[in-house]
Amino acid sequence: MNPRPLGSTGLDVAPVGFGCWQLGGDGWGTLSARAVQEAILRAIDLGLNVFDTAPIYGFGQSEDLLGRTLSGRSEGVVVVSKVGLVWDHRKVVRHNHRPESLRTQLEGSLQRLRREPLDLLLLHWPDPTVLLDDSVAVLDSLRSQGKIRAWGLSNFPAADVTRIRRPDVVLEYPSNALKLYAQESRAAASAGEELLGALDSTATGFMAYDVLARGLLGGRYTEAKKFGKRDLRSRDDRFSAAAFPGNLQRARRISELARKLGTPPAALAIRAVLERAGVGCALVGFKTSTQVEEAAEAVSIQMTEATRATMKAIEDNEAINSV
Numbered sequence: 001m002n003p004r005p006l007g008s009t010g011l012d013v014a015p016v017g018f019g020c021w022q023l024g025g026d027g028w029g030t031l032s033a034r035a036v037q038e039a040i041l042r043a044i045d046l047g048l049n050v051f052d053t054a055p056i057y058g059f060g061q062s063e064d065l066l067g068r069t070l071s072g073r074s075e076g077v078v079v080v081s082k083v084g085l086v087w088d089h090r091k092v093v094r095h096n097h098r099p100e101s102l103r104t105q106l107e108g109s110l111q112r113l114r115r116e117p118l119d120l121l122l123l124h125w126p127d128p129t130v131l132l133d134d135s136v137a138v139l140d141s142l143r144s145q146g147k148i149r150a151w152g153l154s155n156f157p158a159a160d161v162t163r164i165r166r167p168d169v170v171l172e173y174p175s176n177a178l179k180l181y182a183q184e185s186r187a188a189a190s191a192g193e194e195l196l197g198a199l200d201s202t203a204t205g206f207m208a209y210d211v212l213a214r215g216l217l218g219g220r221y222t223e224a225k226k227f228g229k230r231d232l233r234s235r236d237d238r239f240s241a242a243a244f245p246g247n248l249q250r251a252r253r254i255s256e257l258a259r260k261l262g263t264p265p266a267a268l269a270i271r272a273v274l275e276r277a278g279v280g281c282a283l284v285g286f287k288t289s290t291q292v293e294e295a296a297e298a299v300s301i302q303m304t305e306a307t308r309a310t311m312k313a314i315e316d317n318e319a320i321n322s323v
């Protein structure tokens with residue numbers, strides 16, 4: 001999988017990236033630490049060189065497991081982490097973009113990840129109590145000090161990002177083939193759409209998440225699928241008793257087209273996002289090597305005009321005779 005420039009950051013990334021929230025071990029159903037470590041190594045073998053984590057994913061566990069697994073294998077690997085969400089001893093989470101806290105949060109990540117500099121640091125979600133310009137000054141200074149190589153913004157309102165107008169700032173937002181987002185991500189998704197629409201067609205500094213709509217577009221679920229109480233999908237309105245059957249029906253149209261193309265549903269769903277001008281990398285949360293291998297097929301799908309038209313009709317939820 002050939003790496004390509006991530007915007008003007010100087011980082012080269014594969015089009016499919018490894019999302020590491022699932023490594024946190026909480027909120028995503030069953031996880032085997034051994035299987036996910038194998039998946040990380042398999043991803044590296046296949047050229048998937050981007051690993052996107054955050055301190056909040058498992059309260060440090062995701063970064064720690066990633067750091068341990070990557071140790072000694074970091075050549076060409078791009079590690080992305082985030083700042084802005086902190087937690088207390090009761091695991092109550094809050095925003096904190098105060099300059100001294102951002103610096104301390106990054107130090108914690110560098111230790112857990114066992115690497116310095118960090119390749120890419122994102123402000124995870126906006127903190128309405130701190131001016132974005134103040135956070136930008138901290139991020140610039142962390143880069144000058146050699147603590148990070150690049151930085152970016154995730155989930156910020158489009159107007160804030162546009163005001164900063166920096167081509168070297170990476171963006172991370174939800175984007176998926178059905179434009180079907182969870183309630184809490186809809187504002188971020190629409191900001192992402194707006195920013196993506198305004199990007200130069202040759203830009204590649206946009207990283208997409210929610211690419212499989214938390215597994216809905218992976219072709220594996222049926223109406224009988226149940227998510228445990230601790231699984232965040234049990235609180236995601238796309239999986240509610242009222243919405244899940246209809247959403248599965250839409251997702252099945254992707255699976256049917258994928259079957260005709262001879263590719264896994266997840267690969268086609270990922271490819272649909274990579275087709276969007278401006279997207280440099282589609283992040284997907286993997287737990288097993290098989291999931292990684294299927295996703296890697298996204299780059300070899302031959303996208304004909306007919307396939308593009310069918311995917312557009314599926315996105316728009318139009319009737320199609322052939323699928």
Ligand SMILES: NC(=O)c1ccc[n+]([C@@H]2O[C@H](COP(=O)([O-])OP(=O)(O)OC[C@H]3O[C@@H](n4cnc5c(N)ncnc54)[C@H](OP(=O)(O)O)[C@@H]3O)[C@@H](O)[C@H]2O)c1
Nearest residue numbers: 019020021209210211212213214215218266284285291294
């Ligand atoms: N910046 C932000 O605010 C933000 C927010 C959310 C996520 N993210 C990043 O994005 C990453 C991905 O998370 P997401 O929320 O966007 O979830 P996602 O990638 O849309 O969905 C992840 C789920 O898809 C399923 N899956 C993975 N590979 C598959 C395959 N080949 N075939 C079928 N199903 C497959 C797995 O489901 P099962 O659990 O059923 O195995 C997995 O748990 C996170 O790890 C994180 O790095 C960033």
